[in-house]
Amino acid sequence: MIQTLLEPKYLLTILLMGTIVYITYLTKRNASASDFFVGGRSFGWFTNGSAIGGDYLSAATFLGLAGLTFQLGYDGAYYTFCFSIGLTLLAIFVAGPLRRFGAYTVADFLAYRFHSQRARLTAVVVVLAISGFYAAPQLLGAAQILSMFFGTSYEFGIIFTCTLMVFYVGVGGMKGTTLNQALELWIRLAAFVAMTVIAIYIGLHYNQILANISDFKGTIANTAQYTTDGKDVVADGDSWSGTGNYFPTFWQTISMTIGLSLGTIGLPHLLLRFYTNPSAKAARRSALMAIGIASVFFLFAVYLGAVGRAIFIKGEASSQVMSDLITGGNNMVVPSTAQALGGDWLLGLVIAGAFAAIFSNLSGLFIASSGALAHDVYATVLKKNITQKQRVVAGKVAIVILGVLYGALGLLVKDASIGHLVALAFTVAASTFTPIFILGIWWRGMTEKGAIAGLLIGLGVSMYMIFFKDTLPTFLQFNVPGIITVPIGFLSVYIVSKLDRKVPGDVNEFMKKVHSKESEIA
Amino acid sequence: MASEFKDDYEYVPAEKVDIKDLPPLDPETSKIMKQEFGTGSKLTIFYYIFILSIPILNWYAPEFFFSRIWGGMTYSWFFTSIVAMVLAFGIAYIHTYLYEKRLKKYEGENNTDSQERRNVN
Numbered sequence: 001m002i003q004t005l006l007e008p009k010y011l012l013t014i015l016l017m018g019t020i021v022y023i024t025y026l027t028k029r030n031a032s033a034s035d036f037f038v039g040g041r042s043f044g045w046f047t048n049g050s051a052i053g054g055d056y057l058s059a060a061t062f063l064g065l066a067g068l069t070f071q072l073g074y075d076g077a078y079y080t081f082c083f084s085i086g087l088t089l090l091a092i093f094v095a096g097p098l099r100r101f102g103a104y105t106v107a108d109f110l111a112y113r114f115h116s117q118r119a120r121l122t123a124v125v126v127v128l129a130i131s132g133f134y135a136a137p138q139l140l141g142a143a144q145i146l147s148m149f150f151g152t153s154y155e156f157g158i159i160f161t162c163t164l165m166v167f168y169v170g171v172g173g174m175k176g177t178t179l180n181q182a183l184e185l186w187i188r189l190a191a192f193v194a195m196t197v198i199a200i201y202i203g204l205h206y207n208q209i210l211a212n213i214s215d216f217k218g219t220i221a222n223t224a225q226y227t228t229d230g231k232d233v234v235a236d237g238d239s240w241s242g243t244g245n246y247f248p249t250f251w252q253t254i255s256m257t258i259g260l261s262l263g264t265i266g267l268p269h270l271l272l273r274f275y276t277n278p279s280a281k282a283a284r285r286s287a288l289m290a291i292g293i294a295s296v297f298f299l300f301a302v303y304l305g306a307v308g309r310a311i312f313i314k315g316e317a318s319s320q321v322m323s324d325l326i327t328g329g330n331n332m333v334v335p336s337t338a339q340a341l342g343g344d345w346l347l348g349l350v351i352a353g354a355f356a357a358i359f360s361n362l363s364g365l366f367i368a369s370s371g372a373l374a375h376d377v378y379a380t381v382l383k384k385n386i387t388q389k390q391r392v393v394a395g396k397v398a399i400v401i402l403g404v405l406y407g408a409l410g411l412l413v414k415d416a417s418i419g420h421l422v423a424l425a426f427t428v429a430a431s432t433f434t435p436i437f438i439l440g441i442w443w444r445g446m447t448e449k450g451a452i453a454g455l456l457i458g459l460g461v462s463m464y465m466i467f468f469k470d471t472l473p474t475f476l477q478f479n480v481p482g483i484i485t486v487p488i489g490f491l492s493v494y495i496v497s498k499l500d501r502k503v504p505g506d507v508n509e510f511m512k513k514v515h516s517k518e519s520e521i522a
Numbered sequence: 523m524a525s526e527f528k529d530d531y532e533y534v535p536a537e538k539v540d541i542k543d544l545p546p547l548d549p550e551t552s553k554i555m556k557q558e559f560g561t562g563s564k565l566t567i568f569y570y571i572f573i574l575s576i577p578i579l580n581w582y583a584p585e586f587f588f589s590r591i592w593g594g595m596t597y598s599w600f601f602t603s604i605v606a607m608v609l610a611f612g613i614a615y616i617h618t619y620l621y622e623k624r625l626k627k628y629e630g631e632n633n634t635d636s637q638e639r640r641n642v643n
Contacts, residue, residue: 077603078576084610085573091614092562096621115536207593214594241596242588243580250581257573281625284618291614295607302603442559445541502538512551515558 008348009149016187016352017164020180020359024168027176033379033391037104037371038275039174045282047182049289052273054181054188056087056264056290057297058361059141060422062188063354065298066337067330069305070312073213073240075247077302082257084298086264091287094265097441097514099274099283105371106268106433111380113440114448115504120376122455126432127268127372129459130425131365132409134267137421138365139410142358144331149351158410161358166403168359169366170396174276177363184356185293191338191346191353192300198341199307206303209310214241221315226326233326235313252478256423259482263426266433269364272371308337366402373398423480424466430482431458431489439493441514444507450497458489561620569613576602 004010034041043051061083068076101109107123110116143157152160169177219232227233239245247253264270277283311317312325317340324336338350374394379386386394413421432455439446439454465472465481476484504510546552579587580598587598 074599074602077599078580081576081602081606084607085569088569088610088614089566092566092617205593207595210594210596210599211590212594214590241594241599242584243598250577253577253581254574257577261573281622284621288611288614288618292611295611299604299607442555444544444547448538501541503541503544505537505539505544508545508547508551511547511555515551515554 008344009351010348012348012352013355016184016355019183020164020168023179023183024172024176027172027179032388033104033375033395035175036173036392036395037367037375038272039178041102041276041278042175043178043276043278043282043286045277045285045289047178048273048277048282048286049293050182050185051178051276052087052270052286052290053293053297054185054356054360055269055273055364056294056361057185057188057357058138058422059145059354059357060137060418061297061301062357063141063145063331063334064418065301066305066308067333068246069302070308070325070333071330072245073309074243075245076305078243078253079246079256079260080298080302082260083264084295085257085261087270087287087291087294089261090265090270091284091291094271094437094441095274095283095287096280098271098437099277099280100514100516103275104375106271106368107372107376109440110436110451111376113446113504113507113510114451116448116452117381119448119451120380122452123433123436124372124376126428126455126459128369129463130266130268130429130432131369131372132406133421133425133428134269135362135365135369135406136409136413136416137418137425138358138362139406140413140416140418140421141331142355142362143410143414145351145354145358148328148332149335154414155411158407161362162403162407162410164359165362165366165406166399169363169370170399173392173395174367177367178273178276181360181363184360187349187356188353189293189297191349192297192304194346194349195304195307195334195338195341196300198346199304202341204307204310206306209306210241213237213306213309213313216313220313222319222322223315223326226323240309251483255478255483256480257482258486259423259427259430259480262434262482262486263428263430265437266429266431267425268372268429268433269361269368271433271437272368273364304334304337307341308333311337311340362406366399366406369402370395370398373401420466420479424463427462427466427480427482427485428459431462431485434486435489435493439490439497444503444511445497445501446493447497447500447503449500449502450493450495453496454489454493457492458485461485461488557624558621561617565613565617569609572606572609576606 005014065076065080068079070076098109103109103112106127107120110123111120139158139161142161143154146152146157146160147154168180172180214237216235216237219234221232223233224231247256274283277286308325315322321336321340324332328336335347335350339347374391374397378394379391435454435458436451440451462481462485465478465485469477478484576598588596590596591600
């Protein structure tokens with residue numbers, strides 16, 4: 001037993017869990033709603049920048065992007081590129097003004113921009129939809145990783161992860177969540193840096209491995225014993241280096257680019273993070289730091305996917321590595337490459353990093369959704385005038401409810417595609433909150449009816465185009481229908497606002513508040 | 523009003539007015555918004571020209587864009603997986619730098635104004 005626990009993968013994962021529990025314990029005191037939902041707005045740019053990076057770089061990015069590059073080649077690299085765009089747009093148009101506005105939740109923005117509880121409740125529905133679509137694939141990934149490395153059942157994986165999340169977010173609130181997210185980001189980055197340094201040290205230079213992969217055409221040695229048909233795996237370097245493996249047409253590529261790049265602006269758990277900075281200046285610097293980290297991370301992810309491919313086509317790795325690369329699916333590419341490069345200790349660091357990615361992203365979703373339920377629905381609509389302490393209790397109860405709901409959702413999506421669910425979350429976000437925040441911050445003419453119409457139409461159209469894709473004509477069938485749904489979202493807000501014309505009487509004060517340099521200095 | 527967001531705020535409904543009856547924004551906020559939006563838009567347009575040029579060249583000039591420049595590194599791979607990452611940070615850095623420069627200038631002007639007011643008094 002002790003021998004097993006001393007194996008690097010167990011040891012490093014237990015160390016991570018122990019650190020999470022310790023940080024959560026240290027930050028358990030949440031006296032006010034501000035402490036619980038926005039960490040007392042006390043985080044500097046470094047901590048919050050790290051936490052934003054931790055929130056954004058989920059398990060799907062930590063394990064999935066290198067895996068996609070390994071499998072699809074250039075199209076996997078292009079998919080990664082699409083993820084790298086959104087944070088920059090968020091930093092340019094939304095981060096600073098959103099912090100100057102200052103609130104607890106995403107729905108607060110609409111409620112105060114339009115003085116409307118209807119707008120608040122509509123936003124809550126969209127927050128819960130996006131967070132649910134995003135949480136389900138994270139839980140799916142968590143259960144798969146637990147099963148792959150520790151041999152647990154899918155159901156155990158879901159229940160274990162949800163229980164840990166309820167403790168982690170429920171006890172620590174935004175303070176514990178932020179510090180844990182920051183720590184978890186650096187664990188992941190350390191794993192990628194270690195892998196990259198070793199790969200370069202042993203001579204796997206980028207230009208050289210790309211040449212080896214591109215020039216390779218034929219069967220890969222020592223693979224027949226792991227395939228179901230008993231034949232060696234066939235690889236075509238030309239196809240791997242070109243486009244068309246994942247994006248079948250030019251317009252599918254453009255639609256994916258629009259959906260993923262603009263979706264980031266509308267992700268509630270990312271938007272919420274900008275409320276935790278003490279000032280708009282710190283919010284912008286946090287965003288800049290997160291972009292820097294994410295850029296390095298994406299650069300490494302694509303390189304490591306190519307490294308994994310180069311090791312694979314050579315056919316000389318250990319039988320365990322070759323077997324995992326063939327039978328383990330995309331999520332096994334980073335762990336298998338780590339094992340090939342640095343043995344059990346590097347594999348252990350990658351497994352700890354994978355859990356760090358899941359916990360980090362899920363905790364952000366839990367805190368964003370708990371704010372929507374406890375603050376937007378309970379404390380603002382159902383039971384007004386409750387004390388600060390009661391608000392914190394409501395937040396904790398909401399986290400337990402979400403743990404049960406997300407757990408049920410996780411059990412339902414056992415056979416779903418992680419990529420499909422993540423794409424759904426990004427499409428809904430790009431078609432709902434992205435138009436609302438960009439127009440709400442920069443255009444006085446946006447009205448309450450315009451905002452509600454934009455949210456509902458954007459949500460409805462994007463869900464229909466993904467869930468009922470087969471009922472649409474072929475030219476409208478997109479994997480990520482951003483090219484259709486995002487313009488519809490923007491146009492719905494614009495046209496309904498133009499027809500309505502009734503703006504809040506204090507919209508000028510609102511604009512002054514979110515843009516003025518005075519409020520920045522204050 | 524939304525501008526005074528405090529921990530124990532009160533929700534205050536506001537009247538609605540027709541957009542044509544809305545007074546113009548005060549000149550200072552209007553100027554700040556124009557400056558900020560202008561800078562952001564220029565950077566975004568430049569960024570999106572770069573972003574969209576990659577799939578356009580991939581699909582309409584593949585012989586050139588998938589040709590090798592360094593070992594197995596093609597133009598396409600280089601711009602998609604290396605230049606794009608540097609540019610994402612570069613654009614955000616320029617934006618933050620220009621914003622902080624404007625803020626510093628504003629703080630400087632503000633300090634001079636209050637200094638002048640103190641001298642008059």
